[in-house]
Amino acid sequence: MKQKLKSYNAQTYLAYALIAPAALYIVLIVAWPLLETIRLSFTNSSLAGEDYVGFENYQKMLSSKKFNGIVTRTFVWMFFSVSLKLIIGLIGAVLLNANLKGRSIFRVLVMPPWVVPIAIGMLGWLWLYNGYFGIIAGVGMRTGILDGPFGFLAYKQSAFISTIIADVWVGTPMVTVFFLAAMQGVPRDLYEAAYCDGASRWDRFFKITLPQITPVIITMSLLSAIWTFNSFEIIWILTEGGPRGATTTLIIDTYKQALGNYKFGRGAARAVVVMILLTLFAGFYLALLARINKKISHE
């Protein structure tokens, strides 16, 4: 009987056969295009055709001041957006974890920005940011902060900040939910023991909750950084990278070059930079995850 069971559980060929279709699909639609992008980055590919040009795309890209500006801008944008998401997410999770009335309703109510298609949510933000008729400009004008209509997406600095705020709006729910899930995983008896020892609310948060959920905070910062780095639709819809390039991040620039101007070669060179950065992020993330899992299995 044992032998029969062994034959049931150890069929490597069957295991592979079951995975094959999905694996093949991913190779075709994800892995092969990745390699093709690398190849294209060494050509001047456009709708007209393509020729091998060596490192020309890279040389032009790296020597242009504009591109360096775009890289810096991407990281500044990311830094503010991710920090805000983490801070608001942490505060939100603490509030949702507290013994408040109606918290189960609030837990559902935080999710919509994440569920709703970004493209549709951004239509709402376009209306909010409207300089003449939008509610934000309206409140500004009535309270006297603004002395006239103000198009939030029309000026460099305000557009930069406005896109960050919209991005935080989309990204925070996910962060909050992960933090909340982590907080609920903290063993109850830790709090009970602390309570008996007379620890204050603050003590309990900083000495129990925070250390316990640190692994999740670190993972989430990285994940959130990756998502933010990839953020395309939000900026594209609100500003298309403008005004005068003020909100052009790497992803936006890649898209503009490749599919706005149909300069596939130049776009591909930028896509390769994006890929390298993402691979670094992903490497960090996976290494971290492997370490955390090891720790868990040791305990």
Next chain:
Amino acid sequence: MTFILLPFVEMFYASLRPLDHLFRSPYQFYSDDLSFWAYREMWKTVPMLPRYIFNSFFLASVTSLITLLFVIPAAYSYARFKFPFKNSSLYILLAINMFSGAVLLIPLYKVLRTFGLLNTYQAMIVPGVAFLIPTAIWLLKSYFEKIPIDLEEAAFVDGASRVQILRHIIAPLSTPGLVVVGIYAFIGSYAQQFLFAITFNQKKEYMPIPSGLYEFIGYTTVKWNEMMAASLVGIAPVLIIFLFLQKYIVAGLTSGAVKN
């Protein structure tokens, strides 16, 4: 909370107000004649609206069904068998999730153009499926793992064939999991339609609602109230589905990405 809900509240409020009330500067908080007028009028302004809604549903349903077809056997295999490269390939799947569509658009565009697939439904379905497979495998794997293996082994020892086990034990027990993963795929594909639609499709008759809504902006005066009304109609299906199943979806996602 205000920050999260304000856009929705304001979208709804704007959709109820007549256009000349919206076009007052500075912003007026008060409107006396609120009505659902815009919800009737929007179908005339953008006559293709029903078609866009249909397209969205069609694309999302087909995409999630195809995703399930690929994912079910793979997830089962990951949940039940031990084999070389099992863990590393699972991590590779996670890593794929981090490459956004935007990076792969260039070669995909060229491929779809070569095969004459630009401006078709397929152009939006094929890449959509690829980006849903990784997370769906992780989600479904955890559901399959919850089915006790003893059940299967007992049946096998009693002489049941693999097909019989699949039909009589695994299929009924994994239905809830399949539903949740299917819905995750549906919401995911509904959300990602925009990027693929603006890049790979220029034909109006195939456009899904997220990009179709931008037709309202093309007019000389943007009819904001109707656009907001149409947006809310576009949001409604995913929001309703989510409300019913939010518990399962959130639990599944958080367990997949944070711990093993």
